Amino acid sequence: MNWINIILMVILILLVGELGIFYYFLKYNSNFLKQIQSIRGIQFSTLELGRNAPLFRVFAENGNKVVAKELFKKKNTLLLFISTNCPVCKSFLPHLKKITENYDINFILINHDTLNDDTHIKKALNNELYYIRSSHVSQIYLIHAVPHAILVNTKGKIELSSPLSNINSLFNMLINQEHLIS
Amino acid sequence: MPFLWNLGVVFIGIMFLTTSTDKVMHWRKHLGSMEAYKIIKGALIKWFLVLFVIGELFISFSLFLTGITFLNFMVFLLILFTYSLAILINLLRGNTNISCGCGSVLDHDHLSIGLIIRNLCLIAIYIFLYIEKNTTVALIQLSLEEILSYILLATGVLILYGIIREIRQNVVLTRKIKKMLS
Incomplete structure (x- = not known):
């Protein structure tokens, strides 16, 4: 060298x-x-707006497969996170049908509790609504408190995300969504 | 050109040496990462991690001692395809907020399609080097001066990759924090 x-x-x-x-x-x-x-x-308690909504594939309670990617593509999607025994969530139940009847959106109801009896929730559902019982989906969306709603646009991005205190705050989120003509 | 091909061989060797030693040094962290993938469960996780570490060490040392052979080519393909498949499964499940468990400078905080593309690029490089294996030599056959140069250059390239990745991560994190605080 x-x-x-x-x-x-x-x-x-x-x-x-x-x-x-x-x-x-x-x-x-x-x-x-x-x-x-x-x-x-200042911890990011939920996913930031504008980022891609996490995808998931789960079976709804009626046995149908829910593939988030396919649903997100079709129209805007509302993800409503609830829990079986949460009092505020219970107050939402009578109004759930109104959302599917009045707005042109996919509506996915996600119950992170998989153990307790949810008969009262099932009674409030109709065929247009996807009802999922899964703690996994709540985890991937970083949901720490319920009720919480997330609106995903057709590009699969999170448009709105907000914890809800009453049903009016949910309807306020949907104010810009297309209405169904009856 | 053989200089570049030899550099490629040493680069892959050093890369696997650092990832495998990182896995051994941070054993518990990597067990946790593998558990978070939710593909294998229980005691199997430990044995699979042992297998991956042995596989990576084998690739690394065999590249240094014998150069590219059919055996280390096959082990490389097996390991990289297994990693990519595990990432793909979790991307489809939406389970992306987990560490990739790659180790050393290759480690990522969350899963993304970029990791699969990176793995595919590594596979493409290895396939190319395998085709050109007659123009490459094992590190041990070179003079001390050449060995040192190759090791230093390959380490430099690897650290440079790590620096670029860290700068990107720092910029994204700073933007997120600024957005949250504003």
Whole structure:
């Protein structure tokens, strides 16, 4: 090995070392940003608007397969996350049929509770509505509190996402949706 | 050109060496990542992780000692297709908010189609190197000076990939936090 080669090798070692330090610094910085992201209060409790809605394939309670990708393509889709025994969710039940009757949207009702008796929910449903019992779908949509509604547009992007306090807040979300002509 | 092909061989060797050592060093984290994929369950997870680590180490050392052979080509294809299939299954399920468990600079916080494309690119590179295997030599057959140069250059390229990925991640995270705080 002559001197020039040795010098070149040393330069190469220094360069790789420098790249390594830079990489370590960036990694440290992104870990710091992730910690900021998870500070209570500014944690991203739900998916951000404009991002792609997570896809899922599950069986509805009536046995039909619900393929999110196909549904999202056809028309705007409302995902309403509820729980069997949540009092506010129960107050929504008498109004669910109105949504499928009045708006030209896919309506998916997602109950994250898979154990308790849900007869009262099933009584409030009609054939136009997809009813799913799955904690998995709530998990992938980062739903921490119910009721929560998410509106997905035909491009599969999240257009609106909001926790709901009463049925009016749900109808407010649908204010720009196309009505069905009866 | 043989210089570039040799660099490709060393790059893949070092890449697998770093990912496998990362898996061994952060064993519990990678067990958790494999569990989050929800494809295999229970004690099987541990054994599959052992298999993957052995497979990756085998590819790495066999590339350094013998160069590209039919056996390490087959192991490489098997491992990469298994990883890609596992990612694809979880993408279809919508279970994307999990670490890919790739290890070292290849690690990602969430699953995306980009990971499958990256794996397919690696497969394409390996297939090309396999076709050109007569122009490549095993690292051990080279002089010390050449070995050092190849290792340093391949490490540099690998770290550079990591730097570009981290910069992108930092920009996205900063934008998200700024959006949430504004």
